Structure formats: C-alpha cells, structure tokens
Amino acid sequence: MNIPFNKPYLTGKETHYIYEAVNSHKLSGNGIFTKKCQSFFEKNYGFKKCLLTTSCTDALEMAAILIDIQPGDEVIMPSYTFVSTANAFVLRGAKIVFADSLPNHPNMDCDTLEALITSKTKAIVPVHYAGVACDMDVIMELAKKHSLFVVEDAAQAIDSYYTGKDGIKKALGSIGHLAAFSFHETKNIISGEGGMLAINDEQFIDRAEIIWEKGTNRSAFFRGEVDKYGWVDIGSSFLPSEIIAAFLWAQLENLENIQTKRIEIWNDYYNKLKDWAIKNSIQLPIVPNFATNNGHMFYLTCQNIQQRTQILEALKQSNIFAVFHYISLHSSPFYTEKHDGRKLENTDKFTDCLIRLPLYFELDVEKVIDTILK
Numbered sequence: 001m002n003i004p005f006n007k008p009y010l011t012g013k014e015t016h017y018i019y020e021a022v023n024s025h026k027l028s029g030n031g032i033f034t035k036k037c038q039s040f041f042e043k044n045y046g047f048k049k050c051l052l053t054t055s056c057t058d059a060l061e062m063a064a065i066l067i068d069i070q071p072g073d074e075v076i077m078p079s080y081t082f083v084s085t086a087n088a089f090v091l092r093g094a095k096i097v098f099a100d101s102l103p104n105h106p107n108m109d110c111d112t113l114e115a116l117i118t119s120k121t122k123a124i125v126p127v128h129y130a131g132v133a134c135d136m137d138v139i140m141e142l143a144k145k146h147s148l149f150v151v152e153d154a155a156q157a158i159d160s161y162y163t164g165k166d167g168i169k170k171a172l173g174s175i176g177h178l179a180a181f182s183f184h185e186t187k188n189i190i191s192g193e194g195g196m197l198a199i200n201d202e203q204f205i206d207r208a209e210i211i212w213e214k215g216t217n218r219s220a221f222f223r224g225e226v227d228k229y230g231w232v233d234i235g236s237s238f239l240p241s242e243i244i245a246a247f248l249w250a251q252l253e254n255l256e257n258i259q260t261k262r263i264e265i266w267n268d269y270y271n272k273l274k275d276w277a278i279k280n281s282i283q284l285p286i287v288p289n290f291a292t293n294n295g296h297m298f299y300l301t302c303q304n305i306q307q308r309t310q311i312l313e314a315l316k317q318s319n320i321f322a323v324f325h326y327i328s329l330h331s332s333p334f335y336t337e338k339h340d341g342r343k344l345e346n347t348d349k350f351t352d353c354l355i356r357l358p359l360y361f362e363l364d365v366e367k368v369i370d371t372i373l374k
C-alpha cells in the first residue's frame with residue numbers, strides 16, 4: 001500500500017455543514033459560518049480581529065495593502081519560504097531583502113536582521129517554519145526601534161505559541177501587527193484552499209474590512225453604520241464563500257483532536273528516529289525553549305544532497321512519498337537578478353538537505369519509521 005506525502009483528514013461533519021450552508025440560501029461570503037470561524041479564532045487565540053480569506057496568499061496581499069507598501073519600499077523576510085511570502089509584497093512594488101536562516105533551524109537568524117534595515121525598510125515578515133516560533137521579542141523590539149511593521153507568515157503556525165521574556169505565552173499570529181494563516185489541504189486545519197488575516201493593531205481593522213469587500217464599505221452598511229454602500233478604497237475579492245467556511249467549521253470543532261494526533265505522530269518520529277539520526281549525522285527538528293511544537297511538520301536535515309537523494313529514493317522503493325521543498329527565493333529564476341548578491345549559506349543548506357516526511361492524521365507512522373530504520 002502507498003503512503004502518500006499528505007492525505008487531507010475529514011472529521012465527517014464537513015458535508016453536513018456544507019449542506020446546511022447550501023440550504024440556508026446564503027452562499028456568498030461573510031455569513032453565519034464565516035462569523036463562527038472568525039470568532040472561534042478571536043476567542044481562543046487572542047487575535048483582535050479575524051477575517052477569513054480564500055488563501056494565506058490573499059491574507060498576505062491584504063497585509064501588504066494595509067501597511068501601504070509603495071514601490072521601492074524594502075521588506076525583510078527569510079529566503080527559505082514559500083513564494084507567496086514574497087510575492088504579496090512584490091505585487092505592490094517592494095524590494096525583498098532576504099535574511100539567512102539559523103544554522104540549525106530554517107527560521108530567520110534574528111541576529112542578522114538589524115544590519116539589513118535601511119531608511120527604506122517598511123516591514124519584517126517572520127515565517128514560523130513548521131509552526132515553530134521565530135524569536136518574536138527580538139523582532140518586535142527591532143520593529144519598535146526602527147518604526148517598522150511586523151507581518152507574521154503564520155501559514156503553518158496554527159495553535160502554536162511563543163513565550164517571550166515577560167513569561168506570557170502568546171499564540172503565534174497574535175504578536176505582529178498583522179498575521180496570515182493557511183487552511184490549504186497540506187496544513188493542520190484545512191478547507192481545501194483557504195486562509196485568514198489576523199489583525200492585532202486596531203488601526204487596521206476598518207480598512208481591512210473594506211479591502212476584503214472589494215474596496216466597498218458593505219460590511220459597515222450591513223451593520224447599519226452607513227445608509228448606503230459604495231466604492232471607498234482599493235480592494236479585491238478576498239472573502240471565501242460560506243461553503244468553504246462551513247467546511248472549515250467542521251475542522252475547527254475537531255481542532256484539539258487533530259492537534260493531539262499530529263503531535264503524537266511527530267513524537268513517535270522523533271523518539272524512534274533519534275538514535276538512527278545520530279548514527280547517520282542527520283539532524284532532527286529543534287524546538288527552542290520559547291516555542292511550542294504544533295505537529296505541523298516532521299523534517300530531517302541530511303548531511304548533503306547525496307544522502308538526501310538516497311533516502312528519498314529508498315523510501316520511494318517502498319512506496320513512501322517524502323518530499324523536499326523551498327528552492328531558496330534569493331536564487332529563484334524570478335529573483336536572482338534582483339537579489340543583492342549576499343550569500344545565504346544556511347538557507348542553501350536547507351534547500352539542499354531537508355526532507356519532509358509524511359505527516360497526516362491517518363498515517364501509519366510505524367511503517368515509515370521501520371522503512372527508514374531498515
């Protein structure tokens with residue numbers, strides 16, 4: 001039997017809620033299920049305001065509009081990330097300044113950030129790789145000192161936390177001015193395609209709703225705050241239909257169950273591969289003391305590209321489909337010419353050496369572990 005890289009998990013209630021949405025005769029966005037999902041996140045994670053979007057990519061694009069990125073503005077982010085992190089800002093004319101990863105973790109090396117800040121820098125976009133927090137104290141202090149915005153790419157970071165120097169445990173996505181989440185089928189909580197913008201800085205709430213509703217004040221109109229609605233700003237069609245929100249609601253009701261299972265699988269991988277990894281000079285994931293593990297991803301960092309190819313091939317022989325990812329954005333066909341030429345050695349190492357193992361609710365993790373050990 002094949003073990004695919006990912007298998008979307010269904011709680012069983014998805015089609016039930018979709019049926020309900022369909023029968024309510026309200027299929028466009030911002031209905032009952034949308035509101036249920038948004039308040040779930042606001043209540044449980046301390047995000048000031050949440051807006052569901054059709055993807056994390058869309059939420060990042062909204063963030064770039066909200067912080068008013070202009071041509072020539074500079075935005076600092078890791079090179080080892082998905083294209084959307086950068087694209088959202090490039091669409092508004094920003095120049096991306098890539099930070100290197102840490103030597104032992106794909107997250108940005110926060111000690112290198114201050115040297116990248118110039119008079120044109122407008123924002124820092126930390127990506128919490130594998131749902132493991134970046135050192136947000138350092139990032140928020142830099143942002144304050146240099147008057148920058150922080151947009152968390154929390155695509156992988158649902159239900160994960162950061163404990164800073166003040167000792168308070170904060171949900172990822174609740175710390176930056178804005179944050180973007182993904183419910184793509186490869187993430188922990190899914191709706192096929194889907195995402196969410198979390199707004200923590202209140203100055204952005206009203207405008208975010210307008211941008212979300214195609215540049216109109218339709219939301220304020222439906223609340224009875226204005227007596228007609230019209231075109232008041234730029235915007236786009238960023239809100240998902242009620243059908244998507246209904247699917248997502250079924251997932252959110254089962255969030256605890258999904259998270260427990262994923263973390264169990266992650267721990268199995270970790271504990272049973274530990275000795276093998278040491279023997280083969282392979283690095284297992286690191287979770288710093290200030291961070292939590294949300295069971296999003298289990299990955300190996302191999303010694304070199306040859307060892308990686310060997311492991312991927314051996315797994316494929318047993319019909320187990322592991323993958324690698326993130327061709328560094330600074331050396332991508334689209335951005336090489338635009339990059340300032342700095343070498344990013346740690347980023348390149350993860351591009352060459354990282355393997356993601358299958359991780360999904362119904363995974364037979366013992367079979368993957370046995371195959372690796374063999």
Ligand SMILES: *Cc1c(COP(=O)(O)O)cnc(C)c1O
Pocket residue numbers: 054055056057058081082084085127153155156181182183184193194195
């Ligand atoms: C998945 C992912 C995205 C994109 O999410 P979509 O919902 O597919 O747009 C962006 N950034 C990171 C780090 C991701 O992992």
